[in-house]
Amino acid sequence: MMRLNRNEMASRVAQDIPDGAYVNLGIGMPTSVANYVSDDKQVIYQSENGILGVGPAPEPDKIDPDLINAGKQYVTLLKGGCYFDNAESFAMMRGGHLDIAVLGAFQVSATGDLANWATNDDKFPPAVGGAMDLAVGAKQLFVLMRHTTKTNEPKILEQCEYPLTGAGVVKRIYTDLAVIDVTDEGLRVRELYGDNTLAEVQALTAATLLPPL
Amino acid sequence: MMRLNRNEMASRVAQDIPDGAYVNLGIGMPTSVANYVSDDKQVIYQSENGILGVGPAPEPDKIDPDLINAGKQYVTLLKGGCYFDNAESFAMMRGGHLDIAVLGAFQVSATGDLANWATNDDKFPPAVGGAMDLAVGAKQLFVLMRHTTKTNEPKILEQCEYPLTGAGVVKRIYTDLAVIDVTDEGLRVRELYGDNTLAEVQALTAATLLPPL
Amino acid sequence: MINKICESLRAAVADIEDGSVVMIGGFGNSGIPMQLIEALRLHGARELTIISNNAGTAEEGIASLLRDRLVRKMVCSFPRSSGSIWFERLYEEGKIELELVPQGTLAERIRAAGAGLGGVYTPTGYGTRLAEGKETKVINGKGYVLETAMPADVALIKAHRGDAWGNLIYNTAGRNFNPIMATAARITIAEVNAVVEVGELDPEHVVTPGIFVDRVVVQKVQQHDAA
């Protein structure tokens, strides 16, 4: 089977970000999507801590310690960007103003439920951050994740086993094997990478997949 | 009986505005209170349309058509003042950040109910503006009004006859005859002007007045 | 390239449909998008619901929409400014519906729509006629009224400067309802005194981030200004 690596996965999502879009990229792999958006597109990135127009990492001698992204990495601001407080930032996220949010996930259900903030392991203190607001607020929520866990357990399930971040919120899932749309009919495969077959991908998925249209 | 004129009434309220207070003055007679606050006090006036630090009227050649107060009069901004939108302005008013609001009234009840936005005359369209927000939000609400109507009807009543602006919100009433506190025991006269007697003022009041302490 | 600058006032309002809910910024005569209102009047969409703090005075702004009978309903806090003759006339004739909303409640309902909230509990109006028929709730011993979010199809707003990304700054108290209305409509159209280059507005000073704005149109110089 063909499995995309992290960079290829990020690059695949980047293809689907349209010119002029307002986008929030979650912490981790989603953040790297920005590296693969082609230069002929102008995409405006939002960061939950109050930035619109997030630019690339600064030169080491140009770091502003206050100017970080949601992942606590130093960033810059593009010309045309601006700052605002967290109430306004989350108004932007919750109020449906972002075109696309890209988030990682532990699990996604057949009806687009998202679980990405807590496992069932109570040893560690829970943490949620802005995930629940993004999940309900963005016009389109894309999930970017490996198709299975490190131990090959499916992460796409009929029902999530982990606590939900949001119910029925995921629009599309980008994995290392395929791109899958969450539709009213169910999970519809949109694209199979390389020679991957529906049967192969289905075997690693604990929810029914519909064939590409 | 001694009856203060409009200017004297405004001046009397001005005496009770402390140094450093944040104050909102209602449209009409309350607005003129600012003219009588002594120069050794620094008082910061708020205007509901998004101004903190309202200054006096501008010279005719210095008018900024956008810079008006709640009464739609041209004003200026003091050094140290600032502008904000209506959501923040009313957050300021509703959130208990203003020390004093001074409003006019049609009627005030024995328990501090305020009626100042509508009569029982349905011919004219109703209008409420920011009165209800100020009524519930300011730390102290002072009413400045004539003791009686033009036809000598009492305006201080056991119960308001006109629709309420807010229930139990008035802290003190300044009229042309007296200053009256709204207390848990009832309406207590704080000050009688000139030789005015409690009996004289009581005769023009449709709620029981308690004598000064 | 992101370019939200719209070449003409007429083009900016061309897709506003009959029956639309239209927010219009301003307080008194401060911060009103007068030229967008005139463009809307000439465009001629009918059966409008207008959400604005006031209802216009004389023959100008919202009053001109009322005079031309384009408005089915007004939502505002203070429709009866001195000179609001057209509103008063239509109201007396029973030709217009009025939803009266306390000013701070109007601001919060607009903000709630922009922020994706369903509604807020406000103490304003509790125990008054304006809370009749509304849900109330006592929280920590204090009474509150449930006021639901108020979205719009279109917001017409007035700003001082704008750029091609839609970033806006305002002039003094002309700010008033404009920034919150910008967040609450499907389509937000800003009339500005002048357009500046992207990057010219200091990122610390931008009041309305461009994400909330769909179209920016520069004011035409008025005839008497040009003379």
Added chain:
Amino acid sequence: MINKICESLRAAVADIEDGSVVMIGGFGNSGIPMQLIEALRLHGARELTIISNNAGTAEEGIASLLRDRLVRKMVCSFPRSSGSIWFERLYEEGKIELELVPQGTLAERIRAAGAGLGGVYTPTGYGTRLAEGKETKVINGKGYVLETAMPADVALIKAHRGDAWGNLIYNTAGRNFNPIMATAARITIAEVNAVVEVGELDPEHVVTPGIFVDRVVVQKVQQHDAA
């Protein structure tokens, strides 16, 4: 004369009592009032409830309050940043209470307190574990959770510049929770990089109007800065 400038960090926090609810601005290590937190630690008030987005890292800021066992309860959205060793240790030992709040809900609850609202209906968390036990409501077909206002006794915030009237501006993303926390506490104390004359801040650029601020204290130059 209005003068909110406080001469020392110690004096600024001297009246914070045991058991206080204290908001602390910041996101990650951006926009944190580090010197006010250190002053609070030295002041030694105990049994504190801390409302802040994160729970501190290493031995710094909120982590130092946790290490010194001054905190009874944390209210935050993301207590588990890498390096939040003191929070994790106390949590594992059952020595600290945690109220986990989605970040946007935290922002709205703080804002609601400052704005005099009883609460808001947010879609965030609807149908999840974090809405368990909370009132919900379907408005126009969409589910919302009732989240009540969250006020504080004290807010410790960080700003870039401040003046004697309490007006504040911020530095880039250091703004974060600081402006809303400024509105939500009985006593708001701002740590600033520098104080400027009243009138020096442009009235169009002020982010936090002075009315929300009680005390302004300037940062001491750090030893390594002075060297």
